[in-house]
Amino acid sequence: MKISFITDEATQSFDTAIAFAQKYDLQGLELRSVENTPIDRISRETLQGWKKKLDDASLCVPCLSGSFFKCDIPKTAAPVEEFEKLERLCRAADILECSLIRGFTFFAPENGPVPLEYLKPYYDQAADILRFYNKRLLLEADPSVNTSNHAALSRMLNLLNDPVFGAIFDPGNDIYDPLHEIPYPDGYEAIRSHIMHIHIKDAIVSNGNIFCVKPGEGNVGYPALLHRLLEDGYDGWLSLETHYRKAAHLTEEQMRLPQGDAFSAGGLEATAECAAALHQLIRNAQQTKGSKLD
Numbered sequence: 001m002k003i004s005f006i007t008d009e010a011t012q013s014f015d016t017a018i019a020f021a022q023k024y025d026l027q028g029l030e031l032r033s034v035e036n037t038p039i040d041r042i043s044r045e046t047l048q049g050w051k052k053k054l055d056d057a058s059l060c061v062p063c064l065s066g067s068f069f070k071c072d073i074p075k076t077a078a079p080v081e082e083f084e085k086l087e088r089l090c091r092a093a094d095i096l097e098c099s100l101i102r103g104f105t106f107f108a109p110e111n112g113p114v115p116l117e118y119l120k121p122y123y124d125q126a127a128d129i130l131r132f133y134n135k136r137l138l139l140e141a142d143p144s145v146n147t148s149n150h151a152a153l154s155r156m157l158n159l160l161n162d163p164v165f166g167a168i169f170d171p172g173n174d175i176y177d178p179l180h181e182i183p184y185p186d187g188y189e190a191i192r193s194h195i196m197h198i199h200i201k202d203a204i205v206s207n208g209n210i211f212c213v214k215p216g217e218g219n220v221g222y223p224a225l226l227h228r229l230l231e232d233g234y235d236g237w238l239s240l241e242t243h244y245r246k247a248a249h250l251t252e253e254q255m256r257l258p259q260g261d262a263f264s265a266g267g268l269e270a271t272a273e274c275a276a277a278l279h280q281l282i283r284n285a286q287q288t289k290g291s292k293l294d
Helices: 014-023 044-056 080-095 116-133 150-160 171-176 183-194 222-231 252-256 260-264 267-289
Strands: 002-006 028-030 064-068 100-103 136-140 165-169 195-200 202-206 209-213 237-240
Touching (some): 002 014, 014 028, 014 044, 014 267, 028 237, 116 150, 116 165, 136 150, 150 165, 165 183, 171 183, 171 195, 171 202, 171 209, 183 222, 222 267, 237 267
Parallel strands (some): 002 237, 165 195
16 A cells, blocks of 8 residues: 545645655655646646656656536536546646546535436546546545445446446545445445545544544544455555644535635644554554555
């Protein structure tokens, strides 16, 4: 397993993100909003410069943390702006030598999720773009979308039945799930066969409110989960998407659509704590299993 972090959890500065990764022994940068700009809106020339800096630092980009289909369900059969965004993400991924792009299953209506079959035609069109660029779209379960947990996401991926789609496993999102899926073992078992990438966050429920905390201090159950990942031979990425801040809590809207300086504020020190905590959790899991990570 290798560790990366979603850079705007700590900083909007690309150079600071590289220095942070080197300081805290992280192998990758997952890009979402950088220099106050969504990753799909960064110029080709800037991306090429960033790629050289990444190569010089022996770092890579395991996934582009895009917001494809994290929007209302379109009123037409062809959400042109979203497909244009996907093409921009694919072109950026080409420059950064990255094959994985994050996506979602549209915001759920106020009266509850729509039947997943209703959404399938939108992904059929996305699949054509992904095949053209030789990319994979990794869907994420999120409390705001039509697949609020990993059981629902697994049903969606089984319905799509196309290798250009896979899953990001985000057990921390389960703490926010309106259907209260248990992150481990339930969420993991539901999505296990589709996992291509993992996001790491932790959260606790206190007096009816949910707050993000350092990995290992919340309700996800990371010691058991990491031990299981080792047993199952998972050799992909663990990417910190902490949503944890030391002096404040992110708003619901910031977590729904994270981007920019306001989102990153206070994140550098908090993400450093999370990186140290994740390293220790992995060491503990290795000792328990008596094995070593690559």
